[in-house]
Amino acid sequence: MTDSRYDVIIIGGGVVGLGVGLEITWRFPAKRVLLLEKEEAVARHQSGHNSGVIHSGVYYKPGSLKARLCVAGAAAMIDFCREHGIPHQVCGKVIVATDEQELPRLEELHRRGEANGLAGLRAIGKEELAEIEPHANGIKALVVPSTGITDYAVVCEKYADVIRSNGGTVLTSAGAVGIRRSPEEIVVESTKGAFATRSLVNCAGLHSDRVARMAGDDPGIVIVPFRGEYYDIIPERASLVRALIYPVPDPQFPFLGVHFTRRITGKVDAGPNAVLALAREGYRHTDINARDLASSLGFPGLWRMARRHWRNAVGEWHRSLSKSAFVRALQDLTPGGSGVRAQALKRDGTLVDDFQFVPSQRMLHVLNVPSPAATASLMIAKTIVDSAASTLGLC
């Protein structure tokens, strides 16, 4: 027995699931759309615990989904914020090289950015850096004028409002706990009852591999949670950072590299680092979930990755546990918030780098949407709907 019937059910009320809901209700107003979110409100996980940066797309490999969807997605995000009165600012950022060894990587970033179609990128020296960010100490920097900031929790609330006004349903406190597939329909058992649907989109973030398995599909990856911790700069010293100051990233670990972010609220923080979390929703050191831990530790890919990158891992753990190591030269910090990244890991120990959307009969699993997925959410949604409209029976 089911309570209701839908054309599409989306599992997950983060920025990606809500973006997909928005796109479907815009383009197919006659379709009955239901979004299920297990928490009491939307954006309670990655989408509400991030740096709030509207990324420009400078980092990503030209031609990758990340590069294409980030550049177009940033423009779409700014338009959406403007249209709906969501606070945002295109403040630009500087990527700062602090020693000679970083210069080739900084130049490579400049080339990548240009290949990705970014306008206004500029390499600058020490003097000009001092004019833009007087307290940043570097030998050279790359100015990225199109980077912005917003609050993605507010963006998510607005996505949910627009879905509802387009005729869709967003149901919170409704965790999907079982999925049954038959030739005629898919039935999703949830904590708020059972719902039948013709098609399903899995946008469950930190649990997307489990939801794929719940539906009888082998995702071929395991989601490994990496916690990112922030320190806040005390308000009296927030003027040290005018906008966004980033280090030159390590190409092997795109999410490593503590940066300074001026939030849309005016608060400035430093972070995030990246440490293996002991629970998928483990926002504190003390959060441990036996099932999550077993799923990470029991996956051979984790050990293969650990063998390759243990030095970085030990460094990040050390910084995580020790404020003085985290900041070394920086004073005036207080512990801030944290977020947990859902990172898909393959059996061979490699991190899935690009966005990954996997179609399966009348379903689509969104299995890897790390940063810059909040920025790119409207374009991720458009790409998913363009490519899977027939799989999902939308047209």
Ligand SMILES: Cc1cc2nc3c(=O)[nH]c(=O)nc-3n(C[C@H](O)[C@H](O)[C@H](O)COP(=O)(O)OP(=O)(O)OC[C@H]3O[C@@H](n4cnc5c(N)ncnc54)[C@H](O)[C@@H]3O)c2cc1C
């Ligand atoms: C520390 C950090 C900093 C970041 N900084 C940035 C940034 O500055 N800019 C940027 O563009 N990106 C950034 N990102 C990345 C960005 O936040 C994520 O890529 C994006 O939020 C992913 O959205 P999502 O909808 O896939 O996941 P989530 O927001 O995690 O949403 C998934 C949802 O699914 C729900 N769910 C799970 N299982 C079930 C179930 N069984 N039934 C019902 N619901 C379920 C969860 O409760 C959750 O609400 C950052 C991420 C982190 C963690």
